[in-house]
Amino acid sequence: MSTIVWFRNDLRLADHPPLTAALERGGPVIPVYIHSADGEGDWPLGGATKWWLHHSLERLDAGLRKLGSRLIVRQGETAEQLAELIDQTGATHLAWGRRYEPAARARDEYLKKRFRAQGVDVQSYNDSLLWEPWTIQTGGKECYKVFTPFYRKCLETGGVGEELPAPAKLTAPGTWPASDPLDSLGLLPRIPWAGGLASTWQPGPEGAERELARFGGGSWSEYNDLRNFPALSATSRLSPHLHFGEISPRQVWHRLKGWAGPKSAAADPYLRQLVWREFAFHLLYHFPQTPVEPLRPEFARFPWQEDAAGLRAWQRGETGYPLIDAGMRELWQTGWMHNRVRMATASFLVKDLLIPWQEGARWFWDTLVDADLANNTLGWQWTAGCGADAAPYFRIFNPVSQSEKFDAEGAYLRRYLPELAKLPDQYLHQPWEAPPEVLREAGVELGRTYPRPIVDHHEARQQALEALATIKK
Ligand SMILES: Cc1cc2nc3c(=O)[nH]c(=O)nc-3n(C[C@H](O)[C@H](O)[C@H](O)COP(=O)(O)OP(=O)(O)OC[C@H]3O[C@@H](n4cnc5c(N)ncnc54)[C@H](O)[C@@H]3O)c2cc1C
Incomplete structure (x- = not known):
């Protein structure tokens, strides 16, 4: 046997x-x-x-x-x-x-x-999940399309089971079957572009434990207050480890509960995010077409635009909007992007450039180390406004005010956009507003060392709202 x-x-x-x-x-x-x-x-x-x-x-x-x-x-x-x-x-x-x-x-x-x-x-x-997608049902035995009641139902359903121990020893077969060398799978890039990934991450369970220990030693108790600030490492950065199952959500859940103590709600804001992951799988299970089709059918009529140059500028972090460009460069360099900036960059693609969300989802799929069909689909449909419990389409992230609010001192922008590093905070979020002498002093030449904005956000916002009106008719 x-x-x-x-x-x-x-x-x-x-x-x-x-x-x-x-x-x-x-x-x-x-x-x-x-x-x-x-x-x-x-x-x-x-x-x-x-x-x-x-x-x-x-x-x-x-x-x-x-x-x-x-x-x-x-x-x-x-x-x-x-x-x-x-x-x-x-x-x-x-x-x-x-x-x-x-x-x-x-x-x-x-x-x-x-x-x-x-x-x-x-x-x-x-x-890989806390609750099987088919076990969380409404009173009418249907699946959920709104997060908060789904979350409540998960908690009511109760008990996240106990963790299982790792084996101390495994019995080997009499003879091992042949195995292909790992290198023969061709998973590593032929052109060595992955240096930034290697210096950022440690794949495997030890790497997951390292991130969890970092999070546990510092920011977990302030997660709710700090998680939106991309310059801080205030989130757990466990997403790739969870995607590949190097750590289970159950292990993470119990660890957080242990830190908080039995009667405390201190871990709840973080655990709620873990349940967003469950919600993403719930939706993918019940709506398997959603990686490519909008959940809300009227969005199939949305007048998306073909814009190869816009897409390329977005992918390369050359839109002229510092928060968007910093995010896209963080993604390219490290294979990861902070959640707040994922929302802002995704919103910019679908609402400022009117490029189909599926194009963005494909790019994230290729460049994220945590690329996950359930979470990526939820993130993109949520931002585009066409998914379950999505941000309303008229909520259009303003790339300048998001940047001013969540990276006021520009630490994140300066990390990924060294060409703007010398600009005073006041102009860092919108370099096109800086007087010529300020630009000159900071060594910035718009259109040469850093792009001018590829769209005017206020005009683009208006255009997006008009496009939305066409599908509402
Ligand atoms: C456009 C877009 C695309 C996204 N694509 C992916 C993706 O491909 N893979 C992926 O894992 N996440 C994706 N997310 C969700 C979220 O941005 C990441 O899970 C999070 O930034 C990972 O960082 P963290 O581990 O530090 O998260 P924490 O804030 O520490 O959260 C802990 C864990 O909860 C889960 N989680 C947190 N936020 C979300 C969320 N909004 N939706 C689903 N699960 C969540 C993740 O597993 C995460 O590791 C996407 C979000 C957007 C807006």
Whole structure:
């Protein structure tokens, strides 16, 4: 009796239900990762997540080796690879943690049927969410489209289960099946552009623990007051670790509860954000078309514009609006962007430039280390105003006042826009307002060292509202 534990977005050893089930059953355990496009649909891994995955798999293998085991890496069609592994190892059980993306669900359904028909005991487990998306229902047994009642219902549903311990040892099979070298998956970029990612992040469970310890040692108790200020590292920065399942939301939940103490509500603002992640998965599960289609159907008629030059300027951080440009450069350099700035940059693309939100979602998908189909879809549909519980379309982020409010002293802007660093705070948020002598003294030449604004925000805002009026008719 042996079990194949198929690792996917759960690249850790602690609090890992499929692994615990295999241990409880007894017998050899064969940990497997299969690199395949067949469960990703139209969303194959982007460049930044590929880089992360390479390092995360490396860490998982190192962790397994400490337990007397190893990670078997394969590539190719998932069903064929699993069939071959079952054949070669004589595995009687196959276990995995569930995924909720539409293509992965369809593929997993097929695999269950196929291998069960062959007499293999196939079991899937929830190892990445606090609550399964189908268990949170309204009184009328429907799914939720508004966050606050969803949040309340989650809390009523209660109990986040206890964490499971990491195994102390894993029984190896008599003979290990062949494994492909990690490098052969081609996850690392051929052109070395990932230096900024490497100096910012430590993929793997140890990296997740490091971020959690940083957060726990400092800003968690002030999260509600500080989380909107991009210059401060006041959020947990756990999103890529949560995406790849290097830490489970249950582990994070209990850690925060422990810091706050049993009777305190001090952790609630943070835990509420974790529930936004649950909401994103709930929506993706119930509305699987939403990565490409607006949830609110009237938005299919929205008069979006084709604007290749505008899109390119936005992607490169060359819009002439410092907050937008700093955010897009943070994204390019580090593979991550602060949530407040994600909202501002996304709003700029869809509302100031009238470029379809799907274009922005694709760019984020390729450049974010935490690119996640559920969260990215929710973030973009929320900003565009076409999703569940979305920001109303007429809420158009003003890139200057957002910047003045959340980065008043310009620490964030100066970090990512060194060409503006010498401008006085007063003009940093809108350099085009600076008198010529101030620009000259700061070494800024608009149109040469830093772009002039590619649109006038006030005119663009008016245009966006007019565009909205057309779909309301
Ligand atoms: C346009 C847009 C696109 C986004 N794309 C992604 C994405 O691809 N992947 C991703 O993980 N998040 C995405 N987000 C949500 C959010 O910006 C990030 O989760 C957050 O900035 C990650 O930083 P953190 O871990 O420090 O968050 P914290 O503030 O420390 O929050 C803790 C965790 O809660 C979850 N969370 C927090 N805010 C949200 C939210 N608004 N929606 C869903 N989950 C949330 C995340 O898992 C996060 O790691 C997007 C937001 C927007 C506006």
